[in-house]
Amino acid sequence: MQSKLSDINLIEQTLAGDQSAYADLIKRHQRFVFTLAMRFAKSREDAEEIAQDCFVKAYRSLESFQRQAKFTTWLYSIVYTTAMTTLRKKRIATDSIDDEDTFIQVENKPSGYDENNVENKSRSFYLNQAIDQLLPDDATIITLFYKGEQSLEEIAQTMGIEANTVKVKLFRARQRLKDKLERNLKHEAKELI
Amino acid sequence: MNNIEEQLWNYIDGTSSPEEQKAISLLIEQDEVYRKKYKELLLLNAEFSAIELDEPPMAFTYNVMESIRNEHAQAPLKARIDKRIVNGIGLFFVLTISAILIYVLANVQWSAGLSGKTTLNFTMPHIAQYLTNPLMQGFLFFDVILALYTFDSYLRRKNLTKTYTSVQSGGQQK
Numbered sequence: 311m312q313s314k315l316s317d318i319n320l321i322e323q324t325l326a327g328d329q330s331a332y333a334d335l336i337k338r339h340q341r342f343v344f345t346l347a348m349r350f351a352k353s354r355e356d357a358e359e360i361a362q363d364c365f366v367k368a369y370r371s372l373e374s375f376q377r378q379a380k381f382t383t384w385l386y387s388i389v390y391t392t393a394m395t396t397l398r399k400k401r402i403a404t405d406s407i408d409d410e411d412t413f414i415q416v417e418n419k420p421s422g423y424d425e426n427n428v429e430n431k432s433r434s435f436y437l438n439q440a441i442d443q444l445l446p447d448d449a450t451i452i453t454l455f456y457k458g459e460q461s462l463e464e465i466a467q468t469m470g471i472e473a474n475t476v477k478v479k480l481f482r483a484r485q486r487l488k489d490k491l492e493r494n495l496k497h498e499a500k501e502l503i
Numbered sequence: 504m505n506n507i508e509e510q511l512w513n514y515i516d517g518t519s520s521p522e523e524q525k526a527i528s529l530l531i532e533q534d535e536v537y538r539k540k541y542k543e544l545l546l547l548n549a550e551f552s553a554i555e556l557d558e559p560p561m562a563f564t565y566n567v568m569e570s571i572r573n574e575h576a577q578a579p580l581k582a583r584i585d586k587r588i589v590n591g592i593g594l595f596f597v598l599t600i601s602a603i604l605i606y607v608l609a610n611v612q613w614s615a616g617l618s619g620k621t622t623l624n625f626t627m628p629h630i631a632q633y634l635t636n637p638l639m640q641g642f643l644f645f646d647v648i649l650a651l652y653t654f655d656s657y658l659r660r661k662n663l664t665k666t667y668t669s670v671q672s673g674g675q676q677k
Contacts, residue, residue, distance in 0.1 A: 329568065336564045344559035358560060365567045366574065434555060441554065456551045462518065477518060481509055488547060 317381040321372060332372075336365050339382065342458060343389050349449040350393035352442065360396050364389045379467065386458060387468045390450065397446065436498070440490035448483035455480055507537060511544050576663045 315323075315334070323331035343364055347357035368388050375384055441449050447469075454460045454468060462480070466473040513519040514527040530537040560566075 329571070332571070333564050333568050336567055340559050340563050341556045344563070345556045348557045354557075354560075357557070358563065361559060361563070362567050362570060366570050369571050370574075433550070434553060437550060437553075438555060452551065453554065457554055457556060477513075481512055484512065484547070484551070485508070487551070 318377060321375065321381065324369075324372060332369060339385060340365075342382075343385065345457070346386065346389045346450060346453060347393055349441075349453060350397045350446045356396070356400070360389070360393050363396075364392050367392065380464065382458065383460065383464045383467050386454065386460070387470070390468050390470075393446070433495075436491055436494050437487075440487055440494055443490050443494075444483065444486060447479065448486055451476065451480050451483050452487060507540055508544065511537070511541050514541075515544060515548055576660065 315331075317335065317338070320331045320335045320338075324335065340361065344357055344361045347360040347364070348354070351357040351360055364385070368385055375381065441452065444452070450469070451465060454465045455462075458465075460468065462473045462476045465480075466476045469476065471479075510519070510523070510527055514524060514531075517524075519527065527537075531541050532538075
């Protein structure tokens with residue numbers, strides 16, 4: 311059985327001309343990159359475009375990757391910058407990306423659940439729904455911290471801010487997420503009654 | 504209340520100082536409010552950790568690799584030329600010109616100017632002796648090979664672009 315190669319090994323093979331190594335690298339990170347893109351795009355087509363763009367950009371500048379940081383931190387910073395740029399470009403008229411109410415109006419991703427069948431909805435569904443209602447920055451911090459195995463310092467590097475700012479933002483994001491989760495659950499409970 | 508939550512989140516994340524960790528741990532043990540809040544935040548923390556990742560389309564990797572291959576195929580020739588080759592050619596010319604210049608300057612009779620003569624008297628190297636028939640033939644043969652190689656690369660590139668365009672227009676997945 312072939313042992314799992316590290317990201318650095320795959321990068322070295324890619325730089326040596328083995329394109330299949332880069333395909334392996336994509337397969338390894340595509341779910342997380344796509345999820346991060348979804349935090350900004352809110353439609354699967356746009357998220358796919360952003361995620362693809364990120365991997366192509368990463369391939370182009372793979373030689374410039376300094377191995378002092380983790381590959382994922384470097385890759386996620388590309389995702390964050392690309393997604394922010396795309397979001398700014400696609401911003402509707404005078405809407406601001408810092409305006410939460412505006413952002414919620416953006417097309418929500420289709421879920422695999424039947425909206426009318428409340429029994430089918432698990433708590434994780436409501437959690438994902440609540441994340442979709444967060445600002446991109448809040449949703450990104452939550453995702454990077456809980457699913458990206460990133461420390462506060464690494465998240466700071468990814469987002470280009472101070473680690474202390476990340477700490478404060480993470481605290482606020484968790485509070486907002488908790489509020490939204492509770493609100494959504496209360497709303498569903500009322501509908502049931 | 505926020506202060507308690509903030510302290511507890513820092514405690515859960517392990518981002519507070521060892522002294523603070525100790526103090527909060529003691530508060531959780533002794534204070535009912537802290538204990539209740541701590542349990543609530545622990546549950547939330549576990550829930551946040553269970554967030555599901557979105558699944559990209561099946562052909563995602565293939566599409567990225569296609570974009571990379573296409574970008575590489577369509578890159579203009581000048582973008583694909585190794586900079587070292589350009590630098591090498593530049594260095595060759597600089598060295599050749601320098602060598603000729605040094606040779607010429609070394610053969611100039613500088614005393615001629617002092618004695619009032621206006622004609623420069625230096626001997627030119629006899630290049631014709633080096634341009635022998637086999638050398639010229641070799642040079643021409645190399646040129647022909649180089650021309651054929653360039654033409655072959657051009658045809659391959661053209662063929663690759665044509666194939667990609669037909670795939671894009673005919674078989675793109677959605």
